[in-house]
Amino acid sequence: MTRIWNVGILGPGKIANRFADSFKHVPEAKVYAIASRDENKAKEFAAAHNVEKYYTSYEQLVKDPAVDLIYIATPHPFHYEQSLLCLNHGKAVLCEKPLALNLRQATEIVAAAKKTKTFFMEGMWSRFFPTIHKTIDLLKSGAIGEIKSLHADFGFSGPVNLEGRLYNMALGGGAQLDVGVYPMFFALLVLGKPDEIKAFSQLASTGADTTTQALFKYKSGAIAHILSSIVADSPKDAHIMGTLGRITVQTPWHKSEKVTLRLNSGETTEFAFPHSGNGFEFQLQHVVRCLEAGETESDEMPHSLSLMMAEVSDEIRRQGGVKYAVD
Ligand SMILES: NC(=O)c1ccc[n+]([C@@H]2O[C@H](COP(=O)([O-])OP(=O)(O)OC[C@H]3O[C@@H](n4cnc5c(N)ncnc54)[C@H](OP(=O)(O)O)[C@@H]3O)[C@@H](O)[C@H]2O)c1
Known part of the structure; x- marks a missing residue:
């Protein structure tokens, strides 16, 4: 049983x-x-x-x-x-x-x-959507050649409550840690740890970043642009552009059901993965598989990726002037 x-x-x-x-x-x-x-x-x-x-x-x-x-x-x-x-x-x-x-x-x-x-x-949870798996498979197969550029964003315009968790620094307020972690995750998953980071933030009166943008530069020449916001709605797009074509994880990319591959020739293929639930089931299924196998770490969302995300977030916040009491 x-x-x-x-x-x-x-x-x-x-x-x-x-x-x-x-x-x-x-x-x-x-x-x-x-x-x-x-x-x-x-x-x-x-x-x-x-x-x-x-x-x-x-x-x-x-x-x-x-x-x-x-x-x-x-x-x-x-x-x-x-x-x-x-x-x-x-x-x-x-x-x-x-x-x-x-x-x-x-x-x-x-x-x-x-x-x-x-x-x-x-x-x-974004890591476990079939659209993200498909994107990684397409990249591994060399479908778009050498990656030159990546863009991912996650911005929304929410109610302003300076006491609430989005603005209150004691509750970890700010766009970078709330939604910025998603586009950052996507860039790090695809391109790895950047060799250079340039980050800019706009701050609320509480010190929380309301919008943060960053550029990640890689020795290969690739550049990633990420954007997050709690005051401006963004398209929630994710694109990877290569020498042979581009991959788009369709909006809202962090829980997408479709990936498009467009080659330089104009040939376009759409891969659809409709969800049966709200999307959290993919992450839960993965965790169950890890527990069944007696793993202490996920191979898809390993500790090393979480540590890289924390390190890059620290640098983005340092450059943007976002500081928590524990820093
Ligand atoms: N994966 C996603 O799509 C997604 C989406 C939204 C949020 N999140 C993440 O989920 C986490 C929770 O977000 P949420 O919006 O669900 O939180 P929330 O509804 O504001 O709070 C969740 C629980 O945290 C405890 N809590 C809240 N404020 C507290 C305070 N001031 N002091 C101590 N405990 C407090 C409460 O537990 P008690 O009932 O015990 O008091 C509350 O029931 C965040 O880290 C966020 O980044 C993820």
Whole structure:
């Protein structure tokens, strides 16, 4: 009989609800427990998602021997402490992006995962969409030749609440850590660590970056341009341009259902991968496969990529003048 993996959710907020909705597409896992500091919220979430257990502290969740994996779904400043809490109790962790506020915290989390030999993965859900797999396959096959340029963006115009998590520095406010991590991830996945970075940010009165743009330069000559914003809606495009043609991950690229390959001859091929769920099922299926195989690290979203993302984010924030108390 197939094993069912018991998932505990830490922090029943906006993203936790979307994550929980994806379980209907992954029968090998179930939301077994929910933990919130607020009993009513825990009860409501448990009722809405048919969850067996609810806890009113995160400590109770990590101590439940029946929990196999914990999904950390709180704002970024809490990821560090909560990841360590889970790992030190031997619980496998899927932690929402960004895994930490800076490289120092990220390095400590990865060290704890290695020391405790416990699975840890940053929840960069875009990594697991079939459109991203197809893009990587096309690049590996040499379909567009030598990469010359890459562009990816993720900007939206949200309500301004200086106390809320998008603007409040104590809650990890700012575009780079909220949505900038997506285009940055795409550039690093395709081209690797840049040899040179130039970054620019516009800041809110709280010190949070409202728009950030960066150029990554590579020894090969390739240049990547990334843009993120919490005040301006962007097309959410991703393009990779090469000597033989270009690949477009169609908007919204971070959860896309279509990839287009356009060769210099004009020949155009569209690859479609319609979703059956909200897209979180791809990441969840991957984590289940890692747990089934007894892995402590994902081969698709490895610790090294998370550490590279934290390092590059630190440099983008340094150049843009974005500083958290823990920096
Ligand atoms: N993958 C994606 O597409 C995606 C999309 C949006 C967000 N995210 C990521 O998911 C994370 C959570 O975002 P969200 O918008 O879902 O968060 P949220 O709804 O604001 O909060 C989620 C939970 O975090 C805890 N929390 C909130 N504010 C807190 C505070 N001031 N102090 C201590 N705990 C607090 C609460 O837990 P209690 O119930 O225990 O109080 C809350 O239920 C962020 O890191 C974000 O980057 C990912």
